Amino acid sequence: MISHKELVKRAIEFRSPERVPYNFDSNRTPAIDVKYGDDFEWVFSQPTDGEPSLSSTEPRYKNEYGVVYQRFGKTFGEAQEHPLADLSRIDAYQLPDVCHPARFNAMEKIVQEHPDQYILAMFPHFLFQHMLDLFGFENLMIALLTERKTAERVADQLTESCLAAVEAFADRGADGLIAIEDLGLQNQLIISPALWRQVFKPRMAAIVQKCHSRHLHFFSHTCGGILDVIEDFISIGVDVLQIDQQDNMGIDELSRRYAGRICFFCPVDIQTTLPTGTARQIEDKAKHLMKAFGSRAGGFMAKTYPQPEAIEIPEINTKTMCEAFRKYGRYPFTF
Numbered sequence: 116m117i118s119h120k121e122l123v124k125r126a127i128e129f130r131s132p133e134r135v136p137y138n139f140d141s142n143r144t145p146a147i148d149v150k151y152g153d154d155f156e157w158v159f160s161q162p163t164d165g166e167p168s169l170s171s172t173e174p175r176y177k178n179e180y181g182v183v184y185q186r187f188g189k190t191f192g193e194a195q196e197h198p199l200a201d202l203s204r205i206d207a208y209q210l211p212d213v214c215h216p217a218r219f220n221a222m223e224k225i226v227q228e229h230p231d232q233y234i235l236a237m238f239p240h241f242l243f244q245h246m247l248d249l250f251g252f253e254n255l256m257i258a259l260l261t262e263r264k265t266a267e268r269v270a271d272q273l274t275e276s277c278l279a280a281v282e283a284f285a286d287r288g289a290d291g292l293i294a295i296e297d298l299g300l301q302n303q304l305i306i307s308p309a310l311w312r313q314v315f316k317p318r319m320a321a322i323v324q325k326c327h328s329r330h331l332h333f334f335s336h337t338c339g340g341i342l343d344v345i346e347d348f349i350s351i352g353v354d355v356l357q358i359d360q361q362d363n364m365g366i367d368e369l370s371r372r373y374a375g376r377i378c379f380f381c382p383v384d385i386q387t388t389l390p391t392g393t394a395r396q397i398e399d400k401a402k403h404l405m406k407a408f409g410s411r412a413g414g415f416m417a418k419t420y421p422q423p424e425a426i427e428i429p430e431i432n433t434k435t436m437c438e439a440f441r442k443y444g445r446y447p448f449t450f
Contacts, residue, residue: 119154120290123233126413127291127332127354127378135409135444136233138380138418139437147423149430151437156232158222158289160213160239160280179211180240182248190425197251202258202265210276213239214283226288235334236289238280241296242273242315243306259310267314274318281325291332293357294322299339301363308343316344320351327352334380340364345373355380359420362387366407375411379404382420383436389420390428394435401439402450410448417444 117125117133125132139151162179177183181198184191199205226234246255246269258266277294284292298304304311326333334355335348342364348356357380361369369379383389383400392400401417409415417440419433420426443450 118231120231120233123154126416129413131412135405136416137440142421143419154233155235156225156229158225158234158236160218161221163217194248199249200251200254210272213276214279219287222287234288234290236284236292238277238292238294241294244296270318277322278325285329285331291334292326293334293336295336297338299341302340304343316347323352349377359385370407374408378414379408380416382418385420389432390426397435398439401436402443
């Protein structure tokens with residue numbers, strides 16, 4: 116029997132895994148203690164200064180980057196105050212040292228305790244989305260158009276920090292890294308594809324290349340309508356596309372264009388089905404995802420959504436989804 120780690124690698128690399136891998140527990144809110152099984156362990160570069168964790172309930176907090184967030188309901192929160200709203204502050208601004216050895220104490224313990232799991236590390240920040248938080252939306256849009264060199268200086272600092280993080284995670288036993296980088300509105304990118312290609316694609320490509328040089332897979336999480344750039348992701352070597360909504364782009368359209376070329380890592384759609392669907396609808400959607408993306412010797416991995424309480428996903432719906440992926444996810448598919 117192969118290890119969880121090898122199973123995930125085979126799915127990502129289209130090397131005929133025996134079943135669909137799943138990430139049902141380690142990416143979920145810690146308060147939820149129901150276990151459905153997992154092939155993954157997530158690890159992080161943990162702040163060392165007592166910063167509130169994502170699972171805390173503090174309504175307003177400042178993170179180590181100087182961004183002030185306000186929680187709304189049970190969400191992680193939205194950026195309300197931005198350290199680079201005034202561009203004159205850029206010269207004095209310093210990113211935190213995300214590679215300080217003390218930040219990896221928890222990761223090192225997890226790696227030691229779970230040698231058979233696929234170790235998925237999260238970048239402490241990435242590029243576009245983090246610049247939105249540092250600048251503020253309107254300020255960043257203006258800076259990208261009128262102060263491009265200034266904005267790109269910050270993008271370069273973030274890129275260098277990400278490159279260093281790749282080395283730090285690789286040295287400690289990671290198998291892959293995931294970038295949290297929401298690029299889309301409901302049906303299109305937040306910025307034009309041309310602007311994304313000019314500013315962000317080359318820097319993302321350098322980070323992907325660094326991951327591959329250390330034998331790590333690169334995962335990209337993004338929400339929204341991103342059809343305009345998935346081909347770009349593939350061209351620079353992104354291994355895994357983690358999307359929580361698929362219906363806004365069309366499962367069959369995504370399959371027609373990209374199945375067999377990039378691995379998909381998804382729950383049942385969190386907008387259209389998982390919060391409000393019937394058990395039959397959730398099961399049917401799980402089977403649709405597996406057949407659309409995972410019928411080419413791999414290429415699909417299942418997961419839960421880490422903030423079910425924020426968008427009112429009933430636990431019974433999560434249970435139904437996990438059971439469907441487990442029941443029908445063994446190759447060859449028979450449904």
